[in-house]
Amino acid sequence: MRVRSAAALAAAGEREAAGAGALLLAPALCLFALFAAALAAFFGLSFRRVDPSGAVIGDALTFANYGKALTDWLYLRTMLLTLQLSVQTTVAAVVLGFPLAYWIVRSRSRLVRAALIVVVAVPFMTSLIVRLYALTLVLGNTGLINRTLQAVGVIGPDDFVPLIRNQASVVIGLIYFVLPFVVFTLASALRRLDLTVEEAAQNLGADEVRTFFLVTLPLAGPGVIAAASLGFALSATAFATPLILGGSAVKMIANMIYDQVLFVHNVALGAALAVIALLATATVTSVYARLGAGAAEGPGA
């Protein structure tokens, strides 16, 4: 009797624990439902027709928004520019970030390591908007660089080198934005790398350069792919960086969607552009993920 009641109690306890678990999950599920509903609504809008005030006309579904987004050079150009700037940013961030991450992981000096981490991580702790305005103070037409060039006499006193509101400034801003993510992703990959494997390569006659390209880099491959994927996704969806550093001269896809929704009131076209951008980013990221998984498992695995 006693045994049975104990078992019953235990079973009841388990049921209660499972119930409590579901209860704890509920807030997250509610939030998720909200996001899903918003996305679904936006997705639905992309197949509708709207009047110039932004109101939906009728119940008919149409592919016209997608047709316009994919054939009008204005939008195509923005998408291609977004792709170009994101690729440039990703490549630059990985190339710049790899030595930084390597140094953070390999430095024997604790001070050097801490200093590097602080340099990379501090931007994390300030608002992106603040950092971008700080960049305009340096890159602007009357900014630090131009004034220094004037003072040194490289350019005339009223002259300036255009360092802002162009593609280069947006790429610089994007690199600044994604670099910490890229460096930390690479660092965690490099930290897992066995140092003695590099020693073995050197022992077998590979100098530092060949050791790096034949052993370190291939083994860090999955980390590089993960970092590049993250960098690309962050760049491709950037909004504030092109807005502040590119202004009206350089618009990326997020700015184009924003303009469509808020200024042109063409919510449907904005929605279609958003869906296309989402699909494009998801495709690139999943290709990266597949590449990364393949590299991690190793050939023949």
Place this chain on the structure above:
Amino acid sequence: MTGEAPDLELEAVSKRYGDAWAVRDASFRVLRGEFVTLLGPSGGGKTSTLRMIAGFIRPDAGQIRLRGERVNEVPPYERDIGMVFQSYALFPHMTARDNVAFGLKMRRLDRRATARRVDEALALVRLEAYAGRYPHQLSGGQQQRVAIARALVIEPSLLLLDEPMSNLDAALRASMQFELRQIVERVGVTTLYVTHNQEEALSMSDRIIVLSSGRIEQIGTPLDVYASPANEFVAGFLGRSNVIRCRVLERGGALITAKMESGDTIAARAPEAAPGEAVRLLIRPESISIRPAGQSGENCLQGRVSQVAFMGAFAEYVVDAGGTALLVQEPLGGGRGVRRPGERVTLWWDPALAVALRGAPPEAGRP
């Protein structure tokens, strides 16, 4: 001595990290074709010594010479040394074959010669059938064979092995010891082997270098270091020893007679000790034989069995001889039974098997 320089020579090599000496004033030579073992406890400086020879760390003082040439500043990739790492350090993204071929590719050997030598090396370690496998598809023992083939295929002037058996299970370790020695002999490569395992050192080496706290305690053949340990550390690290404090009474030839603290007189080998000097006698448990109680004569001690341990092929006793506890091993072959605690016995040993150490006893922890 011929005019040929030893394959490896260390002269007064030291390395310190902060205040701690990793290696202190180490000097030794490894001659062509020799198998020499660096033996010592972890933290004894073995691995630091090996890493200095391989070129991964630089000595603070002293000279390292490979075939007569000073290599202190030569980077590891120009030293022509093969190394087997404790973790094997195989390249995980390359097949066994590509791992073995790596060193030859670095030497820009042509493709046909590379393929031939890789095949030979894989055959040497009996891994031909596994050439296409990746390291994670190989067992620990197979990975070790790949590591050995990879180090030997470049025909190095010196082969370094850093605790290669420590990741293998006991049965595999025993067979690999034998096989490694065979492989090395067949290739004829000069070898420096690092281990903390005294059995490996004794069974495989031509000579053993005993290291402790960064210092060389003794260099000698396995028989030398076992039978004539230079000090209590060596005696204690290679097997077990009884240490008996006594004072030299007189000497005759290489032998001395000495008085124990209990008053008994015993004999030992001590070529240098002078009468009146305090010495410590080292005697191995298996060198002491047990005779029926009451026997008298030279080197006979009366005692009582106080502890008994049955070890299978032999029994181990602690015998109390006039206040000195002595560890004694007695073979159990031929139907002899295990002795009982309390049994009275006579202990005897050949004076040539007892070694007298001179000088002050070591401080605790470090000779």
